[in-house]
Amino acid sequence: xxxxxxxxxxxxxxxxxxxxxxxxxxxxxxxxxxxxxxxxxxxxxxxxxxxxxxxxxxxxxxxxxxxxxxxxxxxxxxxxxxxxxxxxxxxxxxxxxxxxxxxxxxxxxxxxxxxxxxxxxxxxxxxxxxxxxxxxxxxxxxxxxxxxxxxxxxxxxxxxxxxxxxxxxxxxxxxxxxxxxxxxxxxxxxxxxxxxxxxxxxxxxxxxxxxxxxxxxxxxxxxxxxxxxxxxxxxxxxxxxxxxxxxxxxxxxxxxxxxxxxxxxxxxxxxxxxxxxxxxxxxxxxxxxxxxxxxxxxxxxxxxxxxxxxxxxxxxxxxxxxxxxxxxxxxxxxxxxxxxxxxxxxxxxxxxxxxxxxxxxxxxxxxxxxxxxxxxxxxxxxxxxxx
Numbered sequence: 281x282x283x284x285x286x287x288x289x290x291x292x293x294x295x296x297x298x299x300x301x302x303x304x305x306x307x308x309x310x311x312x313x314x315x316x317x318x319x320x321x322x323x324x325x326x327x328x329x330x331x332x333x334x335x336x337x338x339x340x341x342x343x344x345x346x347x348x349x350x351x352x353x354x355x356x357x358x359x360x361x362x363x364x365x366x367x368x369x370x371x372x373x374x375x376x377x378x379x380x381x382x383x384x385x386x387x388x389x390x391x392x393x394x395x396x397x398x399x400x401x402x403x404x405x406x407x408x409x410x411x412x413x414x415x416x417x418x419x420x421x422x423x424x425x426x427x428x429x430x431x432x433x434x435x436x437x438x439x440x441x442x443x444x445x446x447x448x449x450x451x452x453x454x455x456x457x458x459x460x461x462x463x464x465x466x467x468x469x470x471x472x473x474x475x476x477x478x479x480x481x482x483x484x485x486x487x488x489x490x491x492x493x494x495x496x497x498x499x500x501x502x503x504x505x506x507x508x509x510x511x512x513x514x515x516x517x518x519x520x521x522x523x524x525x526x527x528x529x530x531x532x533x534x535x536x537x538x539x540x541x542x543x544x545x546x547x548x549x550x551x552x553x554x555x556x557x558x559x560x561x562x563x564x565x566x567x568x569x570x571x572x573x574x575x576x577x578x579x580x581x582x583x584x585x586x587x588x589x590x591x592x593x594x595x596x597x598x599x600x601x602x603x604x605x606x607x608x609x610x611x612x613x614x615x616x617x618x619x620x621x622x623x624x625x626x627x628x629x630x631x632x633x634x635x636x637x638x639x640x641x642x643x644x645x646x647x648x649x650x651x652x653x654x655x656x657x658x659x660x661x662x663x664x665x666x667x
Contacts, residue, residue, distance in 0.1 A: 291339040295332045302331055302415060309433045310416035323414045326528040333535030334543060341544065345588040349581045354550045370553035378548055391471060398464030399494070403542065405457035410527070455505050458498040465495050490538050496526040554578070566605035573605035 287293040306324075310316040341347055357363050377383045382400065386393030412418035420428045421436070428447060429439045440446050468491055472478050482488065500523040507516050534540065555578040562572040564579055582602045586593060593601040601609055 291336055294339060295335040298331050298335045299328050302328060305417065305433075306415045310419075311434055315419055316416055317413070317419075320414050322524050322528060323410065323531075326531040327411060327414050330531040330534060333532070334540075337535045337540055338543070345585045349585050349588070350547075350550055350554065353554045353577060353581055357554055367553050371549045374549040374552050375546065379546055391467065395464045395467035395471065398460045399468065400464075400542070402457045402460030402462075402464060403494075403539075406454060406461065409453050409457070452505075454501060458501050461494055462498045462502070465491050465498065469495075486538055490533070493526070493530050493533060497523070497530050500526050554581075566608055567599050567603040568608045569605060571605050571607075579603065 287296065306316065307313060342351060358367060360367075382393065382397050385396040409418075417433055419431050421431050422442075423429050423439060426442050427439055428442050430437045430450075440450075469488075472482055472488065472491075500519065504516070504519045504523050507514050507519050555575045562574055564574040564576055565572055579602050583600055586602075595601065595612075601612070604612065
């Protein structure tokens with residue numbers, strides 16, 4: 281009997297092993313749970329649910345025909361030693377420009393670029409710190425009253441002064457990332473409130489709810505800091521509970537909403553690696569006009585994806601619609617809709633529409649009497665008759 285049959289599906293099996301792996305890492309990092317912080321138990325359980333949700337969504341996303349074909353092409357290219365230099369260059373360049381600098385957003389405007397990079401890197405930093413502390417991958421051991429030692433995965437690393445600059449920077453890591461997210465979210469809400477174009481297409485449950493959720497997490501976390509830093513812990517217990525509830529809601533919601541594009545965005549590096557022989561240079565020629573418009577690998581994958589979804593776009597001459605550039609595809613569709621599929625077309629045949637009605641206009645030659653307008657001779661004769 282196959283081991284996978286012990287589970288309802290392969291997705292549930294993957295989710296089980298991801299959870300088991302995280303628990304194992306926590307066991308190792310906390311020295312058999314000896315250094316596990318029970319105050320973070322709620323965060324720990326919600327993080328496990330988060331991991332299960334991400335695994336389910338990733339599996340559902342990867343089995344889609346388009347994604348599956350792109351990943352198949354990516355693994356094939358990564359195994360090709362002849363493409364090693366090209367692969368490394370394409371991945372490094374795309375990762376730096378699109379993930380680190382996020383140039384693709386700045387092309388749409390400085391305001392959108394700043395708001396997006398603040399939210400993105402603020403969330404990445406917050407998740408890194410939260411998961412590191414929650415799973416015990418990162419902790420601080422007190423060596424003496426004035427010295428801390430950073431322990432990562434149960435391995436002692438550097439020591440630092442408890443009241444030093446580096447310690448203060450690390451202590452306030454979540455506050456710094458929260459301020460980044462807060463700035464980005466406020467900018468996003470201002471844009472969505474003022475832009476009429478955005479108002480037309482946005483949805484409260486899909487576009488605005490994640491912003492409100494991020495706002496609740498950041499504000500509650502910053503208020504918690506203000507409480508213990510400036511107000512002697514005023515309402516600290518209740519503020520801690522409120523913040524924990526908002527974080528749990530975010531972690532549970534994350535895999536199933538708009539924020540899911542964060543973990544899959546790095547896979548954008550596969551596009552230039554797989555489908556551009558040279559960056560932004562097309563190599564595939566159109567079957568009709570010979571204009572370069574794509575690459576051979578991309579067109580092959582398009583045919584495979586459409587075939588997997590039972591879309592038959594093969595033409596009468598044996599070529600596929602994807603073998604033509606966008607301009608020629610539009611021309612082919614227009615000629616077919618007008619019953620003019622011949623190379624030159626039949627200008628005298630009727631226009632065939634999808635509702636069975638033949639449109640006039642192509643039934644005879646475009647001569648002077650096509651529209652049956654009166655000629656100058658007819659007008660002069662009419663004038664004589666009136667006189």
